[in-house]
Amino acid sequence: MAQSVIEALLKSKIGLDANSIGAEAIASAIYQRMADCGITDIANYLGKLQVSSHEWEALIDSVIVPETWFFREPESFAFLKHYVLSEWLPKNPQGVLRVLSVPCATGEEPYSIAIALLEAGLNPTNIHIDAVDISNKCLVKAQRAIYHQYSFRSNSRSFQESYFQPTEAGYHLCEQVRCMVNFLNDNFADPAFLADTPLYDVVFCRNLLIYFDLTTKERTIQTLERLLSPEGLLFVGHAEAWLLFKTQLVSVRQHSAVVHRKSKAAENVRKNHHQSSETRLHTSNNIDVLSRRQLPKKNHSKFAAQERLNVTSQKPISPKDLKVNLLETVRALADRGRLNEAVKLCNDYLNQNQVSTEGYLLLGQVQQAMSENERAAQSFQKAIYLQPTHQEALTHLALLKEHQGDVDNANLLWQRIHRLTKDIAVISPVQYT
Ligand SMILES: C[S@@+](CC[C@H](N)C(=O)[O-])C[C@H]1O[C@@H](n2cnc3c(N)ncnc32)[C@H](O)[C@@H]1O
Structure with a gap:
């Protein structure tokens, strides 16, 4: 009980989502602080937290993830x-x-x-x-x-x-x-x-x-x-x-x-309350611009744009209705926060295209957005299995491992990415022009 109150306080004060680092990590930070303060009862510790700004600071220091390094990415x-x-x-x-x-x-x-x-x-x-x-x-x-x-x-x-x-x-x-x-x-x-x-x-x-x-x-x-x-x-x-x-x-x-x-x-x-743009997520290495494109004028209303993508109606979306690439629709669904539908459609796609690296990468991203970190890791791993040099999949998995506190495996992945990128690590400006 006291732990959930502390989790709620962490959320309201610093925005920390307990699921993101895991209830166990939060519990271990709390118990560490209790030990440092010589307190054995969590309710007493909660009492201390409520009156001591110094203790808040100390608790925040034990829950945060200060992982960083020079020239990261x-x-x-x-x-x-x-x-x-x-x-x-x-x-x-x-x-x-x-x-x-x-x-x-x-x-x-x-x-x-x-x-x-x-x-x-x-x-x-x-x-x-x-x-x-x-x-x-x-x-x-x-x-x-x-x-x-x-x-x-x-x-x-x-x-x-x-x-x-x-x-x-x-x-x-x-x-x-x-x-x-x-x-x-x-x-x-x-x-x-x-x-x-x-x-x-x-x-x-x-x-x-x-x-x-x-x-x-x-x-x-x-x-x-x-x-x-x-x-x-x-x-x-x-x-x-x-x-x-x-x-x-x-x-x-x-x-x-x-x-x-x-x-x-x-x-x-x-400002004009028009959503006259369409956002597309491109995870593929060969499409590297995530663009907002102006729709033709007649389509400027929010609804026209959404209808065009067939993603805003609350009716379930059948893959048969989709003339365009299913992955595009998965991205559009995810874009609109309809993550369960995005996962379902992506799985449908993967059932028919079992060797789609992009499909697994996208599935992993949606699962990660749903805080399903274990599943996301499996999806990234499948993408890497299909394409062992896929930097984006490797990077997603490395960040996820880091996020889960699995520093050893994260470092192995960073080393692997580094070996792949070392020739382009220092990119001269002209390469972007
Ligand atoms: C993983 S580090 C990121 C450092 C750097 N940006 C990087 O990518 O390498 C996360 C940092 O966020 C800080 N942090 C957590 N919650 C915060 C908040 N509400 N306001 C400001 N900083 C916060 C933590 O103290 C921690 O140092």
Whole structure:
């Protein structure tokens, strides 16, 4: 009973969905804190939590997942450089690029952003980076900026020599980069999060939305839309692109980087309460743009668009009715939150197409969105079995393992991905043009 009250408090205060990390992980964090406080009765511990902000902070520190490393998903940083050089700098030769990293955990992500921007040739005076996390403990480590090998996993290490000084305590980041990041302690789940801050050109919000309950996911996505400048870029984690389908954030997937751009057109459409756009999820490697396309004018009403896809009627959808690719319909169903129907249709498809890597990958993504993590892992594994070098399936499985706390298997998968990507890990800007 007391545990479920604590879970509910964690949900209301920081948006944590108990299912995302598992009730057992939460129980173990609570019992660890009880042991640290010398309390044996969970009801007494709940009493302490209700009066002590210090204990709240300590509990949050024991439930959060601060897993991060330098240049995690290196394609994101390559794309950031490309964007700055090809687009932002020509438009703002004297401007200051404003970047937000939330959550920043122990600092590896915002410092990687700083290094990438320096390497793109920006002057530190033209860069403003804010980095936010709920955990003070993480922020203290971030500001100390001393790291161990674990923070340098699965990357090209060339930057390590250039920007870090080996010391007895670990690798110490050089002062130039340390000074470029402003760390802030704040709760992203708070609706007033960074309410009075000027807009950001670029936001990195990776590997947090997956831990939130549905209401907090929706609210924080609105916060991201609010914080981004018009045409601003949002980077999310591989497992999170899924959550942005119905927003004004348009995917501009480039290779494996999961990037979205705030779209003025989509914003206007939204303001007018017209859903004149259609969102499609492409998980295949050869289709790497997730686009919102304008429908012809006569189809501008929400209903016309939905009817066209035949997914909004509450009638069950028969595969026979579908002239187009079933997987497209699965994506459209999932896009509209009709996850059970999406799974059913995807399974129907897989019964007839048992060697469809894309089918298993999509099924895994929908199952993951339903918090059916074991099933999702099996689906990703089937996709990998069919196509052992399928980077997207490998990445989804690695993130899922990481999310489940299975660090060893996650690392094996990251190593495998790294071996596949090492030749393209440092992507020069021209490759995107
Ligand atoms: C897995 S790390 C992600 C770090 C980095 N973005 C990355 O992808 O490598 C998750 C972080 O989210 C932070 N966090 C959890 N809930 C939060 C909240 N409500 N507001 C801000 N940060 C939060 C945790 O403290 C933890 O450091």
